[in-house]
Amino acid sequence: MESAKSVMEPVAWILQMLTGLIMVVLVTVHFYVTHMISHDALEYSAVVERVSSPVFQGMYALLLLVVSFHAFNGLRAIVLDTNAGMRSRGTINVLTTLMFLVAFFYGLYLLISI
Amino acid sequence: MAEFRVRRFDGKKSYWQTFNVPAKKGMTVLEGLYYIKENLDSSLAFRASCRMGICGSCAMRINGKPRLACETQILFLGDRITVEPLDNFTVIKDLVTDFEGFFAKHKAIKPYLIREDVKYDEPRELLQTPKELNEYYIFTLCIKCGACYSVCPAAATLDGYLGPAAMTAAYRFCADSRDKGKKERYEIVSSSNGVWRCHLAMECSEVCPKNVEPAKAVQLLRRRTAFSILKSLLGW
Numbered sequence: 520m521e522s523a524k525s526v527m528e529p530v531a532w533i534l535q536m537l538t539g540l541i542m543v544v545l546v547t548v549h550f551y552v553t554h555m556i557s558h559d560a561l562e563y564s565a566v567v568e569r570v571s572s573p574v575f576q577g578m579y580a581l582l583l584l585v586v587s588f589h590a591f592n593g594l595r596a597i598v599l600d601t602n603a604g605m606r607s608r609g610t611i612n613v614l615t616t617l618m619f620l621v622a623f624f625y626g627l628y629l630l631i632s633i
Numbered sequence: 634m635a636e637f638r639v640r641r642f643d644g645k646k647s648y649w650q651t652f653n654v655p656a657k658k659g660m661t662v663l664e665g666l667y668y669i670k671e672n673l674d675s676s677l678a679f680r681a682s683c684r685m686g687i688c689g690s691c692a693m694r695i696n697g698k699p700r701l702a703c704e705t706q707i708l709f710l711g712d713r714i715t716v717e718p719l720d721n722f723t724v725i726k727d728l729v730t731d732f733e734g735f736f737a738k739h740k741a742i743k744p745y746l747i748r749e750d751v752k753y754d755e756p757r758e759l760l761q762t763p764k765e766l767n768e769y770y771i772f773t774l775c776i777k778c779g780a781c782y783s784v785c786p787a788a789a790t791l792d793g794y795l796g797p798a799a800m801t802a803a804y805r806f807c808a809d810s811r812d813k814g815k816k817e818r819y820e821i822v823s824s825s826n827g828v829w830r831c832h833l834a835m836e837c838s839e840v841c842p843k844n845v846e847p848a849k850a851v852q853l854l855r856r857r858t859a860f861s862i863l864k865s866l867l868g869w
């Protein structure tokens with residue numbers, strides 16, 4: 520039976536809760552801005568204009584960070600719930616962390632280059 | 634007459650067998666099984682000991698739900714009873730399942746008071762206020778029947794998962810003011826096979842015949858463990 524000190528698991532659990540809470544706030548703001556302020560908020564030019572403002576860029580970068588972390592940490596937890604996943608725990612941890620980083624940096628690149 | 638449909642297993646194949654049992658008011662499913670064994674088919678295997686809801690030996694799936702056979706009255710369920718072995722355990726024969734792994738997990742969380750100052754030649758009382766007792770009392774009522782483990786979705790997909798009963802026992806000792814072994818236990822339950830695998834399905838609390846609330850214990854343990862590790866990381 521494994522008894523090694525695991526720092527990753529508790530930290531990942533706390534971050535999963537924190538990112539969940541931040542997502543609730545940011546997704547609400549996103550939803551409000553895109554659907555409730557004006558009918559044209561989803562037109563291409565409006566989206567480009569909004570996303571090029573530093574405040575929105577900052578907000579979307581943060582949303583991207585928390586969503587990518589939450590998604591891939593969630594995926595990690597689901598895979599580790601299985602015998603096969605648990606057997607290759609190290610690989611799963613590395614792979615999902617890499618997927619999180621790729622998703623975040625690729626999204627960031629798109630956000631900045633818009 | 635009550636109709637007992639029993640799921641049997643002879644070591645190779647699993648099959649259903651039906652028995653008719655004369656059911657009287659107040660008669661339990663366990664008494665029904667004894668009736669079958671003594672009068673209809675002596676090869677029927679099941680486990681029981683105290684017959685009074687204390688030993689936890691007779692937990693089985695009765696009409697789809699894990700219950701203690703000695704505490705479940707036949708007529709309370711109607712005249713058709715289905716009896717199956719507990720899920721998430723390997724069946725040895727008929728209703729007898731293998732509890733070795735379950736008890737090994739229980740043992741792994743060190744289910745006893747840990748103290749450095751035990752002197753057997755100078756025994757002394759360890760005092761506790763009623764409030765301190767109430768912190769963990771409900772979790773001492775576990776009879777290790779395995780009902781919670783049998784319905785746990787995390788235990789179903791991951792063999793090594795410690796499971797609700799073992800973690801309830803871990804919390805019971807961690808919440809005891811006399812215990813000094815919290816750190817050791819936090820390390821054990823915060824392993825990948827421990828508290829993090831619980832998805833809070835809460836089915837364990839739903840089926841526990843002793844109303845122990847294992848789901849609550851796991852959540853409390855998860856919070857304690859996470860904050861204790863976070864504190865040690867931050868050097869507090």
Ligand code: SF4
Nearest residue numbers: 775776778779781841
């Ligand atoms: S917590 Fe309840 S269901 Fe689980 S083993 Fe203990 S008594 Fe049985």
Ligand code: FES
Nearest residue numbers: 682684689691703
């Ligand atoms: S026989 Fe002991 S709990 Fe049922």
